[in-house]
Amino acid sequence: MRFQGKLFLWLAVFLAVMVGIYAFWAYQAEGEVEPVGTVALTLAFCLCLMVGFYLWFTARRVDVMAGDRKDAEVSDDAGEQGFFSPHSWQPLFLALGGAFSFLGIAVDWWVLVLAAPFAFLGLFGWVFEYYRGEDQRY
Template sequence: MRIQGHLFAWLAVFLLAVAVVYGVWSKEPVGTTALFLSFALAGMVGFYLLFTARRVDVGAQDDKEADVADDAGEVGFFSPHSWAPLLLAFGSALAFLGPVFGWWFLFFTLPVMFIGLWLWVFEYYRGENQTQ
């Protein structure tokens, strides 16, 4: 995780330099803003990875003497199938159509979004996934 953090940090430095040169040279605000936002995004990801790398065990990708087999085993916990993200995405897609058809359309789409979000957040508190 540490190597990835350094890669994103260097990418952020590169994007900052490119944004400054592009902004001074072209004087075009949209591309300059996009490059500065890309710098910020790469900086946030790099900071998160470096910050988290200090708190977790050293992975096989951080050891230069590691073999491929050293990283084998359980990768992590993945949620079982769930229909809630699909319902949330459907409600969000309909909500983005609200400005097209009229703001009244949000009256019908916001409940669908909130039900999907509610089901997704609380899916481990009911049914077969309920924690004891």
Template sequence: MKIQGKMFLWLSAFILVMAVVYGVWSKEAAGTTALVMAFGLSVMIGFYLAFTARRVDVGAQDDKEADVADDAGEVGFFSPHSWQPLALGIGGALAFLAIAMGWWLLYFSAPLILVGLYGWVFEYYRGENQNQ
């Protein structure tokens, strides 16, 4: 985690320099403000990663002699048969399309998103997949 903190802090220094150059050169407030905010966000992430790196064990990414397999491990459990992400994807696409075409599309996308989210959360609490 130490290297990620350093990377974000170096990125924040670069973004600050670019914000100053962009602000002086273009004299445009919106882009300069966006770059200054990106600098702030990068500093927060870099500080958090550097701060927590001192409190956790050394990871494989901090060891110069480590192999790729040293960082391998369980990623998590993913349901192989779930249809809920499809419903969420279609609902999300319709919701974003509603911004461009018309807000009336939200009447169709909101139920899809809610049903998909409810189904995904409670997928293993009902039906044949219910834990005993």
């Protein structure tokens, strides 16, 4: 996890440099800063910085993983990696809600009324998918 954190932090540094170069280059060509590309690169920088900081911060709290060791074998990372829901429909409903939301921004705001039930159903279902009540065992 340490390697992934460093990778995202270095990518954030690269994107920060690219934001400066892009804004300078666009300003020289057009006389004003081009907003779409500059904002997109800035948001990509922020996203990489956020993910890199999270991975770096989490790596300090967990044991060294096999991917962080130079002498690691593939079999060192064998075993259970976590629990992933095998047959959940909730991501589909959440994706439909997101798709209709973006369609509503592009077409007209009334489409968001169609998106709200899908997004609510998907999010609510995903959060409470394995909830069985308080103090009850599976």
